Amino acid sequence: MKAGIRLKSAVCDTEVMVIRAAEGVVACGGKPMAEDKPADGGSPDPEFAAGTLLGKRYIDADDTIELLCVKPGDGSLSLDGVALTTKDAKPLPSSD
Amino acid sequence: MNISLILEMAAEAGADRVGLVCDGRRWTYGELLRAARGAAARLADSDCTFVALLDESSEAAPIALFGAALAGIPYVPLNYRLADEDLAGLLARIAPACLIGDAARAQRLDPEGGHTCLDRGAFTAAAEAAADSFDAAQEGEDIAAQIFTSGTTGTPKAALLRHANLLGYILGTVEFLSAAETDAQLVCVPPYHIAGISALLSSIYAMRRIVMLPAFEPDEWLRLAADEQVSNAFLVPTMLARIIERMDAGNTADLSSLRAIAYGGGRMPVELIERALTLLPDTDFTNAYGLTETSSTIALLGPEDHRLALTSDDPAVRARLGSVGRPLPTVEIEIRDDDGRALPAGERGEIYVRGEQVSGEYRERSALDADGWFPTRDAGWLDDDGYLFLAGRADDVIVRGGENISPGEIEDVLMAHPAIADAAAVGVPSAEWGEAVGIAVAFKPQQQALNEDELRELIRKRLPSSRVPEQIRLRDALPYNEMGKLLRREVRTWFDE
Numbered sequence: 001m002k003a004g005i006r007l008k009s010a011v012c013d014t015e016v017m018v019i020r021a022a023e024g025v026v027a028c029g030g031k032p033m034a035e036d037k038p039a040d041g042g043s044p045d046p047e048f049a050a051g052t053l054l055g056k057r058y059i060d061a062d063d064t065i066e067l068l069c070v071k072p073g074d075g076s077l078s079l080d081g082v083a084l085t086t087k088d089a090k091p092l093p094s095s096d
Numbered sequence: 097m098n099i100s101l102i103l104e105m106a107a108e109a110g111a112d113r114v115g116l117v118c119d120g121r122r123w124t125y126g127e128l129l130r131a132a133r134g135a136a137a138r139l140a141d142s143d144c145t146f147v148a149l150l151d152e153s154s155e156a157a158p159i160a161l162f163g164a165a166l167a168g169i170p171y172v173p174l175n176y177r178l179a180d181e182d183l184a185g186l187l188a189r190i191a192p193a194c195l196i197g198d199a200a201r202a203q204r205l206d207p208e209g210g211h212t213c214l215d216r217g218a219f220t221a222a223a224e225a226a227a228d229s230f231d232a233a234q235e236g237e238d239i240a241a242q243i244f245t246s247g248t249t250g251t252p253k254a255a256l257l258r259h260a261n262l263l264g265y266i267l268g269t270v271e272f273l274s275a276a277e278t279d280a281q282l283v284c285v286p287p288y289h290i291a292g293i294s295a296l297l298s299s300i301y302a303m304r305r306i307v308m309l310p311a312f313e314p315d316e317w318l319r320l321a322a323d324e325q326v327s328n329a330f331l332v333p334t335m336l337a338r339i340i341e342r343m344d345a346g347n348t349a350d351l352s353s354l355r356a357i358a359y360g361g362g363r364m365p366v367e368l369i370e371r372a373l374t375l376l377p378d379t380d381f382t383n384a385y386g387l388t389e390t391s392s393t394i395a396l397l398g399p400e401d402h403r404l405a406l407t408s409d410d411p412a413v414r415a416r417l418g419s420v421g422r423p424l425p426t427v428e429i430e431i432r433d434d435d436g437r438a439l440p441a442g443e444r445g446e447i448y449v450r451g452e453q454v455s456g457e458y459r460e461r462s463a464l465d466a467d468g469w470f471p472t473r474d475a476g477w478l479d480d481d482g483y484l485f486l487a488g489r490a491d492d493v494i495v496r497g498g499e500n501i502s503p504g505e506i507e508d509v510l511m512a513h514p515a516i517a518d519a520a521a522v523g524v525p526s527a528e529w530g531e532a533v534g535i536a537v538a539f540k541p542q543q544q545a546l547n548e549d550e551l552r553e554l555i556r557k558r559l560p561s562s563r564v565p566e567q568i569r570l571r572d573a574l575p576y577n578e579m580g581k582l583l584r585r586e587v588r589t590w591f592d593e
Contacts, residue, residue: 070105092270096299
């Protein structure tokens with residue numbers, strides 16, 4: 001995994017872009033994500049079926065990984081089986 | 097990574113939402129993406145190595161920018177205000193290009209370049225018609241934009257902005273879909289300036305409707321701001337000055353929807369920003385500092401800083417109105433001396449910056465050092481709280497008998513005088529010192545002008561004697577480029593050899 005690549009879900013339409021890379025297995029709906037769309041993995045594991053939201057950033061508790069959702073879907077994201085949470089935005093005033 | 101992601105996400109979230117208003121037509125995000133894809137399909141079939149825009153701002157700018165990105169070809173917005181000779185030189189450097197805008201002029205200036213030239217209407221129509229033939233985004237050489245610097249000191253440099261730089265800037269500073277559907281951004285900076293590109297990217301990622309003013313004119317700006325209930329705008333100081341002039345002269349356009357004005361691109365006179373804060377008490381002001389090579393803003397002075405500075409009794413806090421604020425959380429800034437050593441707060445040196453958005457790369461070479469720091473050639477210092485103050489271009493420093501003198505310290509003293517409208521200090525040849533101080537001064541109309549002795553006395557009272565000018569020129573006005581940058585090179589020609 002490296003910053004800038006896109007990962008696709010095996011169970012839904014979710015696509016993320018890696019903003020900060022970390023060691024470990026990134027999964028969506030409980031199934032590993034990959035750069036090439038993985039074979040159909042069925043429906044999301046109910047534990048990881050809360051869905052992803054377009055444009056939200058997802059991080060782990062230690063803030064080691066950061067993913068940006070660029071396409072939303074029904075599965076939800078995890079790193080090594082631990083659910084990721086959305087990152088709070090710290091808005092800057094518009095400067096453009 | 098590709099900046100086309102920005103438009104794709106906006107179209108995914110709101111294909112039918114209006115993203116751009118230009119010349120009476122309203123474009124949805126879905127329509128803009130379709131046109132960009134059509135442009136990409138046409139460009140991928142061509143043999144052009146650049147996609148150039150030689151035009152005022154219009155829908156063709158975002159369509160060409162994103163179309164070029166999807167086709168994997170660098171986008172090059174050209175300054176249509178350049179003289180023929182200078183523009184011909186740039187056209188030769190990007191041949192063969194697909195050129196959009198003033199097709200006749202491009203053909204005339206570089207007939208041998210093999211350019212494919214289309215006027216704005218033909219390009220937009222072709223892009224919209226080809227949308228269904230778009231296949232997939234191309235990688236290309238990863239350069240999103242090539243921007244020729246204004247070349248105020250010599251031949252324009254071709255600054256390269258990679259997709260990772262521009263996307264890093266947007267993802268680091270803008271929250272996706274953070275704008276309300278009623279929000280609108282009035283864009284009046286020229287498309288060939290970095291601020292013209294960052295305005296498109298930021299607004300589309302925030303999903304703030306872009307209201308485009310093809311070329312700046314203060315009454316037209318006021319009319320559009322009122323008619324389209326504009327909420328945000330970016331201005332260079334000279335534009336703000338002209339808008340305030342029109343308001344003072346009786347233009348009563350309703351600006352009640354205008355929540356925020358960002359400004360940058362040149363020195364903001366403290367008097368002007370104080371007048372603006374008073375005239376528009378409900379509008380947030382943000383000062384942004386950035387360079388072409390840094391994908392736009394690297395430091396900003398936010399609305400709260402402005403209010404505090406205006407009302408504070410603490411001189412250090414008041415002085416911040418003359419600063420460009422603090423570095424973005426996503427960039428690092430250091431002040432270094434001539435030997436490259438980092439300087440502590442309060443000491444003046446050259447501004448270095450590092451971060452994902454910082455390209456520091458030209459077609460000919462990269463200016464980054466081994467650790468990724470970009471020397472901006474801007475001089476400045478940081479105060480104890482991390483606020484950055486600019487002190488002119490490092491190249492503008494006047495070296496008098498081995499002593500370094502920043503033009504800014506002399507200009508600040510002159511500008512504080514109520515009769516002086518504008519002032520510039522430059523290095524002039526001196527038999528005794530190698531270089532000495534020359535000043536050019538413009539007085540306000542109907543003000544008692546100071547004579548040369550009085551001007552020298554004004555500086556002698558406040559600054560070391562080395563700052564007292566050897567030569568003085570009195571003029572009606574000082575020369576600026578269209579982005580409000582003082583043309584020091586021109587000022588220097590006024591003085592004796």
